[in-house]
Amino acid sequence: MNLVRQFMLLATCLISITAVAATKSQQPNIVLLFSDDAGYADFGFHGSKIMKTPNLDKIAQQGVLFTQGYVTDPTCGPSRAGLITGKYQQRFGYEENNVPGYMSKNTGVDGDEMGIPTNEVTMGDYLKRLGYATAFYGKWHVGGADKFHPTKRGFDEFYGFRGGARSFWPYTATNKPPSKLDYMERGFGFYEEHEGYLTDVLADEAIDFIERKHKEQKPFFAFVSYNAVHTPMEATEEDLAQFPELTGNRKIVAAMTLAMDRATGKILDKLEELGIDDNTIVVFTNDNGGPTDKNASDNAPFSGTKSNHLEGGLRVPYLIKWPGKFKAGSKYNYPVMTFDLLPTFYAAGGGNVADLKGIDGKNLIPHVTGENQARPHDILYWKKDVRATIRQGDWKLIRYPDRPAELYYVPNDVKEIRDMAAEQPERVRQMFKTLFEWESTLERPRWLLKRKFENYDIDRMDKYRWEKLDAKSAKSGDVIVK
Known part of the structure; x- marks a missing residue:
């Protein structure tokens, strides 16, 4: 009888181990491709006849195109804060883009101290809880201070820059960036400039991570945060040559978009080569509407640009490909937001969305599959x-x-x-x-x-009075924002 009990106990353990292993193997890999300052109309899947985006178009053809995809803010930093936390960033006071000209009401420091508060849980944190290997490549822009570093905010690996913009070419001893936050950094504190054009390099880094984690048989989450097509306007001669009919910044933004599409294609090809494309969720979206006066982007058919609340500032390309789960070539027409990606990824990875406390995003899976016919957001x-x-x-x-x-x-x-x-x-x-x-x-x-009356007691000033002063000083020219 003892032998029988031991055998049954062993069999139960083996079944449990097998079940856990099976669950892990069924977890989809996740690749989030995130562009910067792209125009809504500047993609083939949105009807562009000028831009060359065959690989991004392929994601739309093989997945779902969300016709009303929105960001939580029409500027870079707050938009990223909402995406990464799954909630309105105003819930933790992140209303402004972290650019010169703003100050903390408590410390008076700006720049690298403007980040997602360390008590907020990120997309990387949540997916690590589910056993995912996590990596972030490219533009961070949600806190330059060490306490906000990606490797301290849920990402196992990082190769990118902490700031909001930088050259697509490597910096040198004679060509230095304005800030240390603009240098490329591998892991924490190891600054290592790349070779070649940065958009291509980010794809190569993500591919290396994907190959390593596939070999380890571990589900992975790769966040590829392109700085294309944000300024500075820089492109390779080869890519510029693909658009002989264009001139000026319109020619450059087309070449930058082509490079981003090529980088995306390399990642998609690697997933297919490794035989894991059928078990990988691929998302493409953007941080805000295009700043048409800065990079010659096109937000048609909408009015508005980056930084305002018209549709052209808020509505962005939004694609999700999940073979076998989401119908290829389909469209989803109800409004969604980028903060919906966090609960969607968590649910896809086997997590219980009810465990995500205090978020505003919604799990899009039942809405896209038709199980839930209601709007994700009223x-x-x-x-x-x-x-x-x-x-x-x-x-x-x-x-x-x-x-x-x-x-x-x-x-x-x-x-x-x-x-x-x-x-x-x-x-x-x-x-x-x-x-x-x-x-x-x-x-x-x-x-x-920041204002001329900086000695005013900010901490004792109620929010309403401060906002009234915002409106007044915006007219009088007291604002010192660069």
Whole structure:
């Protein structure tokens, strides 16, 4: 009988081990491809006849194209903060882009101290809990100080730069960047400039990680954060030659987009070569609308650009390919946000979304598969200082500090040229109330504009008075933002 019991116990253990191993092997790998300052219209899958994006188009053909994909903010840093935490970044006071001209209300420090608070849990943290190997390549831009470093925020490996922009070519002893945050860094504190064009290098680094983790039979999450097509406007001569009909920055942005597409193709080809493309989720999206005056990007058919709350500043390309799970070549037409990716990845990796406390993102899997026919979000919000926007259903209200609010019905007016606020006063009042109620749940902004009256007691100033001063000084020229 003892032998029988021992045999049964051994068999039970083996079954348990096998079940765990099977679960691990079924976890999909995840590759998140993230572009920077790209225009909505600058991709073949959005109808461009100028840009050459066959590999990105392939993701759309093999996956789902989200026709109403939004970012949590129309600028780089806050948008990334929302994506990486799965929540509105205003919940932890990250309202401003970490650029010169802003200061902490507590320390007076700017620049590298502007990051995601260390008590916030990141996408990397969550996936590591599920057994994923995690790596981040490229532009970080959510905190330059050591405490915010990617390897301390859920990523096992890092090769990239902590700042918001840098050259696509390596820096040298005679050609130095403006800040140490712009140097390429491998791991923590080991600065190592690349060779060649950076967009290509980021793909090579991600491929090396993918090959190593595949050999180890470990599920992986690779976050490839291109700095293309952000300024400076730099491209290779070979890529520029592909667009003889174009001139100026439009020619350069086309060449930069081509390089990003080529890098994406190399990653997709490696997944296929290793035989793991069928078990890999591939996502492509962007951090905000294109700054058309800076890099000649195109946000058609929308009005607006990076930094404002019109559709051209908020709506971005948004693709997810998951073979066998999401129908190839399909479209999803309800509004989604980039913060939905965190719970979607967590659920795909076998996690229970109920364990994700305090997030605003939604698991998109049941919505895309049709199991849940409802909208993922009935209401979406955006806010920066006193500027704020609410989308409720298909109605969108934009609040300004210096003029009346505007109301648009998005499906019939994607260019936002017919303001219906005067025709819908009760709707405006109701949406204002809902917006105010949401704002009351938020933390005060962590960083404030530097001003001529810097001796004013910021910490004792209530938020409303500070916002009133924002509006006043914006008119009087007291703002010192560069």
